[in-house]
Amino acid sequence: VALADAAFAAALARGGREAAGTVGLAAGDMWLERARLLRSFGKAEEEVTECLKRAAAAYENVAGMKGEAEADPEDFRATAWYNLACVAGLLGRADRTAHAMKMCLARVPKANRRRWIGEASADADLRGVVSHPEVQAILAKV
Secondary structure, three states, X not given: OHHHHHHHHHHHHHOHHHHHHHHHHXXXXXXHHHHHHHHXXXXXXXXXHHHHHHHHHHHHHHHOOOOOOOXXXXXXXXXXXXXXXXXXXXXXXXXXXXXXXXXXXXXXXXXXXXHHHHHHHHOHHHOOOOOOHHHHHHHOOO
């Protein structure tokens, strides 16, 4: 909650589209982290799923942001798509993970893709789906 509050304050200072991206990612991160914690404490899967749905909704808002100029925050959108892949991975949905990773990597500059793929390959949220052929095919494209 403290991180979300700090991100919100920083976003207010900036305003505009960057603020919308910052707040959207912070909200999604808050719900995603809550889902991870609930799962680690053995809470009901319905509670975990509800948090993941809320995280996905926040990330989808950021991923769907339309750019007004070339300099608009593709990085926010790439991060949102990456986190949607994490949500799908936690739900065991390899097909959705592959789609989200494809959308993510399309927004990452070629020079940075290898780093993002490396992170995805080691991400605990993707552990259950990273070996799936669809996900592997996306991660193999550098």
